[in-house]
Amino acid sequence: SSTFLSGSQLTTFAGKCGDFGIARIDMFKRPKGLVFSTNGKLLFVADSGNHQIKKVFVHEGNNIAVEILVGSGRAGFRDGIYLNAEWHYPSGISMGPDDSFLIVSDTNNCAVRKIVLRENRAETLVGGVSTSVCGHVDGYREEAMFTFPTSVVVDPTDGAFVLVVD
Numbered sequence: 001s002s003t004f005l006s007g008s009q010l011t012t013f014a015g016k017c018g019d020f021g022i023a024r025i026d027m028f029k030r031p032k033g034l035v036f037s038t039n040g041k042l043l044f045v046a047d048s049g050n051h052q053i054k055k056v057f058v059h060e061g062n063n064i065a066v067e068i069l070v071g072s073g074r075a076g077f078r079d080g081i082y083l084n085a086e087w088h089y090p091s092g093i094s095m096g097p098d099d100s101f102l103i104v105s106d107t108n109n110c111a112v113r114k115i116v117l118r119e120n121r122a123e124t125l126v127g128g129v130s131t132s133v134c135g136h137v138d139g140y141r142e143e144a145m146f147t148f149p150t151s152v153v154v155d156p157t158d159g160a161f162v163l164v165v166d
Contacts, residue, residue: 088108
């Protein structure tokens with residue numbers, strides 16, 4: 001679940017604990033990364049255990065809605081739109097400076113991927129040649145290799161570069 005801490009008050013605002021045999025969009029399984037849109041009305045969650053990126057609509061009061069942004073829910077490695085994309089334990093997540101894209105560390109695919117928000121489309125930027133190829137190699141796109149990247153941050157001025165922790 002995702003919680004909000006204000007002063008000394010802790011509140012669960014999205015997600016539920018319960019029977020994980022029943023798939024529900026608003027259930028999270030090991031969420032790792034969170035990032036708000038610039039206006040604070042959308043929260044994006046790297047739902048690692050469900051192999052998805054989810055969007056939480058943050059409204060006044062307790063009116064919260066959760067939807068899947070991208071990810072089939074199965075561990076895999078595939079670029080695509082909405083439920084056609086596959087991830088394997090996404091963890092770090094960062095918003096582009098104009099709120100048009102997200103950068104996500106796809107940890108067990110050893111890749112850094114981009115989500116174009118207006119299209120709900122996931123595409124691989126660097127690494128992730130296959131789900132079994134990881135390592136430390138500098139280079140461009142398919143030449144570069146990561147060893148389980150866990151965190152990313154986008155240059156806040158113009159999005160020209162991304163820093164990756166792996």
